[in-house]
Amino acid sequence: MSGESNRRWVPRGAFPVTSLAALLVLSPICGCASSRSASHSASQQVTTTATAAATGAAGVTAAATGAPSGAAAATGAASSAAAAPAAGAAPLGPKSAAAVVDATRLERLVARKSAPVVSLPESLVANRLATWAPLSVGERVTRWANLFVDRTDNVYCFGPKTGGYVADSLLVQDYKLDCVSLFYRCTELARASTPRDAILLALGTRFAGGDPAHVVRPTGAVDYDDPSHLDYSEDFAATGLWGQDVTREVGQAIKEKPGTSRYPAGSRYYIPKNKIRLDRLRDGDLVLYILDEANDKARKLRQDYGLLVGHQALIDVDGKTVYQIHAAQSDLSGVYTGNRVVRVPLLTYAKRLERFKGIMVLRMKDAEVPAAKRATP
Numbered sequence: 001m002s003g004e005s006n007r008r009w010v011p012r013g014a015f016p017v018t019s020l021a022a023l024l025v026l027s028p029i030c031g032c033a034s035s036r037s038a039s040h041s042a043s044q045q046v047t048t049t050a051t052a053a054a055t056g057a058a059g060v061t062a063a064a065t066g067a068p069s070g071a072a073a074a075t076g077a078a079s080s081a082a083a084a085p086a087a088g089a090a091p092l093g094p095k096s097a098a099a100v101v102d103a104t105r106l107e108r109l110v111a112r113k114s115a116p117v118v119s120l121p122e123s124l125v126a127n128r129l130a131t132w133a134p135l136s137v138g139e140r141v142t143r144w145a146n147l148f149v150d151r152t153d154n155v156y157c158f159g160p161k162t163g164g165y166v167a168d169s170l171l172v173q174d175y176k177l178d179c180v181s182l183f184y185r186c187t188e189l190a191r192a193s194t195p196r197d198a199i200l201l202a203l204g205t206r207f208a209g210g211d212p213a214h215v216v217r218p219t220g221a222v223d224y225d226d227p228s229h230l231d232y233s234e235d236f237a238a239t240g241l242w243g244q245d246v247t248r249e250v251g252q253a254i255k256e257k258p259g260t261s262r263y264p265a266g267s268r269y270y271i272p273k274n275k276i277r278l279d280r281l282r283d284g285d286l287v288l289y290i291l292d293e294a295n296d297k298a299r300k301l302r303q304d305y306g307l308l309v310g311h312q313a314l315i316d317v318d319g320k321t322v323y324q325i326h327a328a329q330s331d332l333s334g335v336y337t338g339n340r341v342v343r344v345p346l347l348t349y350a351k352r353l354e355r356f357k358g359i360m361v362l363r364m365k366d367a368e369v370p371a372a373k374r375a376t377p
Helices: 019-026 035-055 071-075 103-114 122-132 137-150 179-190 195-206 233-239 296-305 346-352
Strands: 269-272 286-291 309-318 321-328 340-345 356-363
Touching: 103 195, 122 137, 122 179, 122 195, 137 179, 137 309, 137 321, 137 340, 179 195, 179 309, 179 321, 233 286, 233 309, 233 356, 286 296, 309 346, 309 356, 321 346, 340 346
Parallel strands: none
Antiparallel strands: 269 356, 286 309, 286 356, 309 321, 321 340
16 A cells, blocks of 8 residues: 555545435434545535536536635636646645645645634644643643643534535634544644644645645635545544554454445454453544444444444543543533533443444554555445
């Protein structure tokens, strides 16, 4: 896999137009993680169809997802079907964003993502980056996640919905989070030395292998419809960009036998909920919750959309208790109030959520951000 770009193989338009409405109904607890992939594709398909009908032109593609109102018309930039970088063009990567993106677009991107309306105060971010620099990367991930728990100014917002980071074409939206954007932001801040570094790392990892001219629009908006962006959370493991898959090291892992339309039976491993070894989990581990085919709603997500992961969280080890931190859409009765970032004992959450049968675990280590690799289903 090494040496190949991190291009997504998922065919756009592979989901029915009704996917967005269906997934919003089927995902009352979280509504994010891999569920985002089907709804995002569905919303893109709706936009593309409407645009083509209005113009009468075959092959018209949707404008950049969630571009600010009027931006596409003002710039005359309709989004073309993104492909690999043009011959001779350097692709985006974790270490290359600043060098390969047009300077004007890059500065507009940084300005959009640093604006007070979407970002934590720059002084606060810079102070925490400096203070937590001596810690391990896992500890830094946990510190950032707890910072969001402790704040009272964030709410849950599913990325593709109005106001979400996908809908608004943002890399940073610290006040409206879903479980994916919380994971993105905490891991990016944990590996950055300045607020600007975190933004550039976000661009280079979320769109690794993409053509910077397609991914970054003239306005500084980013295009989440670009094929370089991974829409399936379980594919994060194959890239190495967010750590290594340590599932078989931290519990009694078994093969995921049913498989889905995207993953052959037995090609993935997970730890059943009753086999999780809490003593082997570490600060900053990323936990991916596996949909249980025995649950009607989870089975529908697996069968209709090929989804394997339905939610994700970050680990916080506090003494003998292992917590997870995640963006919760809904309340967990008797445990926490939702519509915000919350902290809850991992086993409490795992046992209450019947739609999940177990977990996968990714772990980042104290090393340089790896080069992008191609994920394989």
